[in-house]
Amino acid sequence: MTAAEVRVWAPDGIPEVHEDDDLAALLVAAVGDLEAGDIVVVSSKVVSKAEGRQVVAEDREQAITDETVRVVAVREQPGGGITRIVENRLGIVGAAAGVDASNVAPGTVLLLPLDPDASAARLRTALMLAAGVPVGVVVTDTLGRPWRHGQTDIAIGVAGVAPVDDLRGQPDSTGRPMGVTIVAVADEIASMADLVKGKAENRPVAVVRGLGHHVLDIDGPGARSIVRLGESDMFRQGSAEAYADGYSDGYSEATKETGDVADAPVDGGAW
Amino acid sequence: MTAAEVRVWAPDGIPEVHEDDDLAALLVAAVGDLEAGDIVVVSSKVVSKAEGRQVVAEDREQAITDETVRVVAVREQPGGGITRIVENRLGIVGAAAGVDASNVAPGTVLLLPLDPDASAARLRTALMLAAGVPVGVVVTDTLGRPWRHGQTDIAIGVAGVAPVDDLRGQPDSTGRPMGVTIVAVADEIASMADLVKGKAENRPVAVVRGLGHHVLDIDGPGARSIVRLGESDMFRQGSAEAYADGYSDGYSEATKETGDVADAPVDGGAW
Numbered sequence: 001m002t003a004a005e006v007r008v009w010a011p012d013g014i015p016e017v018h019e020d021d022d023l024a025a026l027l028v029a030a031v032g033d034l035e036a037g038d039i040v041v042v043s044s045k046v047v048s049k050a051e052g053r054q055v056v057a058e059d060r061e062q063a064i065t066d067e068t069v070r071v072v073a074v075r076e077q078p079g080g081g082i083t084r085i086v087e088n089r090l091g092i093v094g095a096a097a098g099v100d101a102s103n104v105a106p107g108t109v110l111l112l113p114l115d116p117d118a119s120a121a122r123l124r125t126a127l128m129l130a131a132g133v134p135v136g137v138v139v140t141d142t143l144g145r146p147w148r149h150g151q152t153d154i155a156i157g158v159a160g161v162a163p164v165d166d167l168r169g170q171p172d173s174t175g176r177p178m179g180v181t182i183v184a185v186a187d188e189i190a191s192m193a194d195l196v197k198g199k200a201e202n203r204p205v206a207v208v209r210g211l212g213h214h215v216l217d218i219d220g221p222g223a224r225s226i227v228r229l230g231e232s233d234m235f236r237q238g239s240a241e242a243y244a245d246g247y248s249d250g251y252s253e254a255t256k257e258t259g260d261v262a263d264a265p266v267d268g269g270a271w
Numbered sequence: 272m273t274a275a276e277v278r279v280w281a282p283d284g285i286p287e288v289h290e291d292d293d294l295a296a297l298l299v300a301a302v303g304d305l306e307a308g309d310i311v312v313v314s315s316k317v318v319s320k321a322e323g324r325q326v327v328a329e330d331r332e333q334a335i336t337d338e339t340v341r342v343v344a345v346r347e348q349p350g351g352g353i354t355r356i357v358e359n360r361l362g363i364v365g366a367a368a369g370v371d372a373s374n375v376a377p378g379t380v381l382l383l384p385l386d387p388d389a390s391a392a393r394l395r396t397a398l399m400l401a402a403g404v405p406v407g408v409v410v411t412d413t414l415g416r417p418w419r420h421g422q423t424d425i426a427i428g429v430a431g432v433a434p435v436d437d438l439r440g441q442p443d444s445t446g447r448p449m450g451v452t453i454v455a456v457a458d459e460i461a462s463m464a465d466l467v468k469g470k471a472e473n474r475p476v477a478v479v480r481g482l483g484h485h486v487l488d489i490d491g492p493g494a495r496s497i498v499r500l501g502e503s504d505m506f507r508q509g510s511a512e513a514y515a516d517g518y519s520d521g522y523s524e525a526t527k528e529t530g531d532v533a534d535a536p537v538d539g540g541a542w
Contacts, residue, residue, distance in 0.1 A: 246517025
């Protein structure tokens, strides 16, 4: 099912958020009267700030290391500096593990919320109790992608919204079953909201009206369910890292067969 | 700059499109009165159909091979069948090279438009002449992503819209320059439109109103400019493919050093 019209707007009136601020109360005040099926989209930045995830860190690189579960790819940039693509605690693969040094006080960095699905669920409860109708919440972050320039917002926390819309098996317009289409609804909602929220201004919240058919009457599986890791991940390592591992293993195998002592590095990793 | 409110809707009234139909005229009739700064988002499927890109192909796999410029990764699926991630003629990396077997007549497949940026530019001209105001056009396709379940719509053809919004160097809300943020505007517009267009219904077009600050008074660089290939592509090969290449090269190097004849496959590829 699709929507005839969707409206999305970014209310102003959200002040600078600090640790222990009641973010839910700030949201309730800013979004005004919600209707059933509305979806409130919130930048993770303000969720993190309210949850006290701003930490002192003169060394952003160390903060990234601390937040990293697994390194996927590392590259030196032409202009200096290093880009690290890593899997973070949430299973999200992206640059810098979500460690953010913009829009924060000098000498500090902002980490992602500890559990953005739980944050979204708490905000959903508060917004529903205030509005008296079912609504959804999406918490967003900004990520780059392979093969495409530019960054898009994705959903890192979801409550009350179906993260995907699985159309597999449904008939297409010719009556034949559709192929593999699973619409990444929550990520598309995050991208939609990014176009009105903006990054430089103090408008970290958007309201989406008209997608009520994607709104659930429970918190639902959350953004964690959209993460694709393990066997179905064809890009578990960057090409250079996987090549280096293969080279090392091939070299070792050949020298083992010929009786030579393998002197290639056996861990083979580039990091 | 951001928008206070954005509206997006999917007009009905687009009939089934056939080869040599005047798609621009169909769009003009369906979208009604456009305002300056409106963006018309069109599924590549109807562009392809109008441009006669539906071809007889009992063998979808052969059609994919024909459209492939470079193989990135290949995997057998647990349920049978093979997924091929490839770079297509347009520089876009995705599954199946954009070859579409849904919503088309049995025994045929639909290929992507030959030059979606040019298609978008032609549609832009027709829409502007009818409306008498500057508008933008985005032509979309549906793609999967690494590391995330579900598919999103992206921009494969763009005219009259800035494909990205480069915020690097602009001050954040604390006055410090922002980091690496380049907003993938055209892709986010494609995703936004997907939420109202739907895939199973005959609503392949959406109108976005409220993003006029991203609309250009020229066709602009198009979607081709968003493609990231070459040196800055850390995922030029799937992990398994890169590992296999490395293994082969390492094996060969070791046997060369020890005087053995290398008998490992030197091309090393999995395909």
